[in-house]
Amino acid sequence: MNWLTRVRNAIPFIAKRDTPDNLWIKCSGCAQMIFAKEFEDNLSVCPVCNQHGRIGPSTRFEQLFDEGSWIVLSNPRTVEDPLKFRDSKKYVDRLKAARAETGEADALINAQGRIEGQPVVIGVQDFAFMGGSMGVAVGEAFITGIRAAIAANCPYVIFTASGGARMQEGILSLMQMPKMTVGVQELRDAGLPYIVVLTDPTSGGVMASYAMLGDVHIAEPKATLAFTGRRVIENTIREKLPDDFQTSQYLLDHGMLDMVVSRRHLRETIAKLIGYLQPQGVAA
Known part of the structure; x- marks a missing residue:
């Protein structure tokens, strides 16, 4: 030794x-x-x-709704793998993994409750569920939230967080864009407010449809908001983009947003907007 x-x-x-x-x-x-x-x-x-870090539906609901006032709405069942899609993994296996990780059925969850005593339906996209991607289930969940708001005669508030359409559902995912646009029009025909809160990140087909159709557009600070990637745009227009391009502050400065609101002030801001926009005579 x-x-x-x-x-x-x-x-x-x-x-x-x-x-x-x-x-x-x-x-x-x-x-x-x-x-x-x-x-x-x-x-x-x-x-x-x-x-502002990314948070899921449950945390968001707890931060916004009056304590004990809200319930999660059930979403309709949809065909899970309509194209029998497979890349490096089966699509059904990706869905199972996302559900096990998040505890949610899909990327958009709705809840109905009250904010400062005022009735509201809120939908939250979860980026942790396959990048918050928009597929058939997300489209159906959005319509469910819209129609729940119409039935309750109250506003619908959507928190977006998505990389865009879900590639595993091909053209069916893109078909959700016009369907959800029609849903927004149903809410407008009922004379009810549609408020959009864009969170980090919101992009692709989501940004190109229901995320930019609100009566009021709010964004959280420093959120990345874009239709397509920075590099794609630079290669297309052959120009260097500003450093703050595709941020919430940039979009606010260029007229695409109504306000940028810190998370600690979101609840009171949404409550004020509901008070301003909600049709008079609705019982709180």
């Missing part, structure tokens, strides 16, 4: 601490490490750079 082995064996063994691996979160904006509890207490907003 050499001296190195003797020294190593003489050092007392200290067991590795069992520490959670989720105590810290790395901000997607400034790359700072943030204590997870501090991040959650700040509504999943970075206290250093104000980058």
